[in-house]
Amino acid sequence: MEYLTREKIDVGEWHREAVDARDGASVEFLGIVRKEEASKEIAYIEYEVYEPMAERLIADLIGQAKARWPLHRVVVRHRVGKVSVGETAVLIGVCAPHREEAFEACRFLIDEIKKDVPIWKAAVDPAGIVLTKCPTEVSGPFQSGKSA
Amino acid sequence: MSIATARTITVRVLCFAQLKNHLGESEFSLVIPAASTGRDLRRILCERSPKAGQVLEVSRLAINGEYAPVDAALRDGDEVAIIPPVSGG
Numbered sequence: 001m002e003y004l005t006r007e008k009i010d011v012g013e014w015h016r017e018a019v020d021a022r023d024g025a026s027v028e029f030l031g032i033v034r035k036e037e038a039s040k041e042i043a044y045i046e047y048e049v050y051e052p053m054a055e056r057l058i059a060d061l062i063g064q065a066k067a068r069w070p071l072h073r074v075v076v077r078h079r080v081g082k083v084s085v086g087e088t089a090v091l092i093g094v095c096a097p098h099r100e101e102a103f104e105a106c107r108f109l110i111d112e113i114k115k116d117v118p119i120w121k122a123a124v125d126p127a128g129i130v131l132t133k134c135p136t137e138v139s140g141p142f143q144s145g146k147s148a
Numbered sequence: 149m150s151i152a153t154a155r156t157i158t159v160r161v162l163c164f165a166q167l168k169n170h171l172g173e174s175e176f177s178l179v180i181p182a183a184s185t186g187r188d189l190r191r192i193l194c195e196r197s198p199k200a201g202q203v204l205e206v207s208r209l210a211i212n213g214e215y216a217p218v219d220a221a222l223r224d225g226d227e228v229a230i231i232p233p234v235s236g237g
Contacts, residue, residue: 031237047236048164050229053213054236078236090237110237118210118229119236120165 003058003076004049009088020072023095025102029110031090033083037123040131044084050118051080057117065094065108069101076109078119089121157182157224159189165232167207170200186211186218189228207232 011030019026033045062074073095083089092109096102113119123131156179168174171193180192186209194201209216210229222228 049236050162050164050210050231053210053229056213114234114237116215116234117236118164118231118234120232121235122165 001051001055001080003055004051004078004080006079006081009077009079009091011088011091014075014091014093017073017075020095022097023072024097025099026073026093026095027099027102027106028091028093029106030088031110033085033087033089035085037131040123041125042085042123042131043126043128044082044124045089046082046122046124046130047078047080047089048120048122049078049080054078054117054119058113061109061112061117064112065105068108069096069105071096071101071105074105074109076113078113078117155182156180157184157222157226159222159225160227161189161193162227162229164229166203167200167230167232170197170203172197180222182224184222186216186220186222186228189222190218190230193230203232204230 011028014028035041058076058078062076065071065074071094073093075091075093077091079089090110090113092106094102094106094109096105125131158177158179160175161178162175163171163173178192180189190204194204208231209218209220210231211220211222212227
């Protein structure tokens, strides 16, 4: 897997990569697991992924971003499986000559990943109960569901 | 090997998230009428588990790893993933 990982995301690894001398801007986004989802305390999030399709769609999105902006380095890493509160669930890093294109490309990638890539999260509370969201509501309340 | 006749095809169905819970399995083979579409498959799955109806209604369809319109024709051997609203990132 190139973009998905079951291991902790090492942001330092991205920082240690050699910088392209044409780039004057580096922008990164970290998606971090919060301690609450819809005002309910959680212990962790479980990410489920349709892996082959997710890998291909992320590769396509990176290709689209590189065609649209002059990017020289791009990294996308998304966790699969259990991610505890405080841990990084997704990393997006972009390097470009100028800040405008770096910010825009980074925003594009996270927005499109959230919209289209087949990844689902299930928040689990400290008692092990899976908090589920009504599938027909975009921003509705979570309801307590089965045990994890 | 699929068990298909002139009037039926066999597809591999993949389910995720809430749908997996409602249908009880994450993947299974299904023999359906030939010339079925994604819409027909959705109806068949809903009959199998009425509780899955709400999720099926808002789910997208992927055939062999590519998003497809709900009226896309299904072929023998297709891998059909029912994609509930995603929540990654």
